[in-house]
Amino acid sequence: MLSPVRLPLLVLALSLPSLGLRAAADLQSSLDAIRAVGPEGRGNVEASAALKTLVAQQAAELPAILKAMNGAGPLAENWLRAAADTLAKKHAKALPLEALEKFLRDTSNSPAARVLCYDLLLGAQPKRAAALADSLLEDPSSELRRHPVGKLLEQGNADLAAGRKEQALTAFSQAMQSARDEDQVKELAKKLKELGKPVDLAKHFGFVRQWKLIAPFSNVERRGFDTVYPPETEIRTDAQYDGKTGKIAWKDHQSSDEYGQIDFNKPFGMIKEVVGYAYTEFDAPEALEAQIRLGCKNGWKIWLNGKLIFARDEYHRGAKLDQYKLPVKLQKGRNTLLVKCCQNEQTETWTVEWQFQLRICDATGTALALAK
């Protein structure tokens, strides 16, 4: 016979496992709801409700929230980022640091989740995060690499200031091997050049510099952008076509620019209202996920293996390295790339450029060195 005092305790004890199971189910269904968000606001209502559940969790659930970023789309990543950030701030003094560090060290977790994890550690214990940075030099995340590369840069600068040229050279060279972001690469390349060790930037970034070019086709009134000229339907590099001003044919082009600019003005002159094409082939040892990264201030289209990847009809608003990051799947063996580059009618001095730069790399920006 249980006393009236013991009865509620027993009920509580019996219900604890089911409460725990329910909490775990709530957590999982909330993470699932967030991962299900889609285009044009789809799933926002469910995600908003799920976020409330997530931010009511204990700090110990932070790794589970981070883990849900694995394989999530960029919108779901932002929802999960908001949840993790809110939860971490709420429990700033009770973060599961060991579990977070373990999560960070596991490179099978997504780069986005690990970057957030590192930021949480950095906010909680800057010294602990700084100590971890040394292990991130070859990290799959280019963003995480920035920390150790930055440290090596500082170290090299200190060595230089102290007259230790060889040590500086070692630090800068090591940093250069790991650097993926343009700002760090540029700074390191400058240092190394000053120390007599110039860097092959085209190779480092993986710019494709060997193409066949054909031009000019007409782009009067910008109509050439949508006009299907022969290179879009057949690649016959020995063919001649009717161009804007007469017969035109493919010609070999090798860029010597260290940033891989393919400048149509060089072989064809500074002409306006024209379309040019660039074509190249390369081999991949196996089918693989890659990125084609393009910088271009002209109208452009790109085809990989005959399939249009993206097209953009913006002219002369600026260009930069990796302006467009296009995820692609390369096929094993021979791959073909065709770039259409359109020049418009503007006559201002800043509208002279008729060019593009293109590189093939993995998602971290590491050159794949497949094409010349």
Next chain:
Amino acid sequence: MLRPLLVLCTLLSSLAQADDWLQFRGPNGGGVSHEAKAPGPKLEVGWSAELPGRGLSSPIVVDGRVYVTASSGPEQANLHVLCFEATSGKPLWERVLRATGRTMAHNKTSVAAPTPCSDGKLIYALYSSNDCFAFDLDGQLVWLRGLTLDYPNASNSLGMSSSPVVIAETLVVQAENDSQSLALGLDTANGVNRWKLERPKAANWTSATVFANSVALQSSEGLTGIEARSGKVLWKYGDGASTIPSSAVTQDAIYVPSNGITALRPDQGAVSQLWRANGLRPGTGSPLALGDSLFVLNGAGVLVKASLQNGDEAWKLRLKGPFSASPVAAGPYLYITSERGDFQVIDSRAKEGEVVHSVALKDTVLCSAAISNAAVFVRSDKKLWMLR
């Protein structure tokens, strides 16, 4: 019939939120504070707070709190929303999400270029990357959109800066550019499209103004009045307009940077031209209608006072420029900060206009001020400032 209704709507709106500054250039996007207690001329720095990144977005003020956006990181992919206590500058919360669209922008501008807006319930933060976030006033994410994921060519490689406005439970967002040029009405409850309009294919950095419960969208083609909730086009003016300075607005008319300044009165689906002054040419900043005058800051840093009735010029006053900001006003005073951080107070009543006070903030300022509860809030590259 329309005019009394207009006056009533504006009055109710201003009574309900007298101290708030809810969007780019405040009430209706007009740049003029309606609160009874104006900041006055002799302002000094009350507080300043460090910011984690640059931004051309202006602060907004909601219920005693100041909200501002910023972007940081090597590619400006970190998108910040920050909240401060208005009286003290105490940081209350910060959220950092990531850009899902392109972050390329001219060096002078920033991914955090559009000013956030609020309906008093949520904060709507838009960025040049086309990311749009709705937070509650305490920093909890309510919904988000990544418009570049939905509309992959809706971007400008120089950066976009059109600030959103919120009206009739609809957030009006412009993503206007040379390629995929759009305006959207998003349901404030969940971020889902109420409507989507094709817009002129041309880069556009102007922001919408609110006129008679309609939203006036400016572009190189002119000015279009939209019913916020449906996206229905109510009226159109098609004689071209600037793509940088936005329009000034009063209860009676819109003063659009078009062939100089053109004063328009939309009514019953049509638009009447009241007057045109070719000589009034705003620079980057937008014109301001205050009392019976229109103030236009030209590209040379000269402030021109003109008649709101006919555009006739009254005086010109050279300020300490250069300027990217638009002037804002409370009572008889205009407030503007130069790109070099010279905060200036102009007495609009003075016979030839007069700079009656200035404060050197010693940092780059490229955006417009907010006015609330007798204080002026200015955002520089590195800090948020409160002057009172």
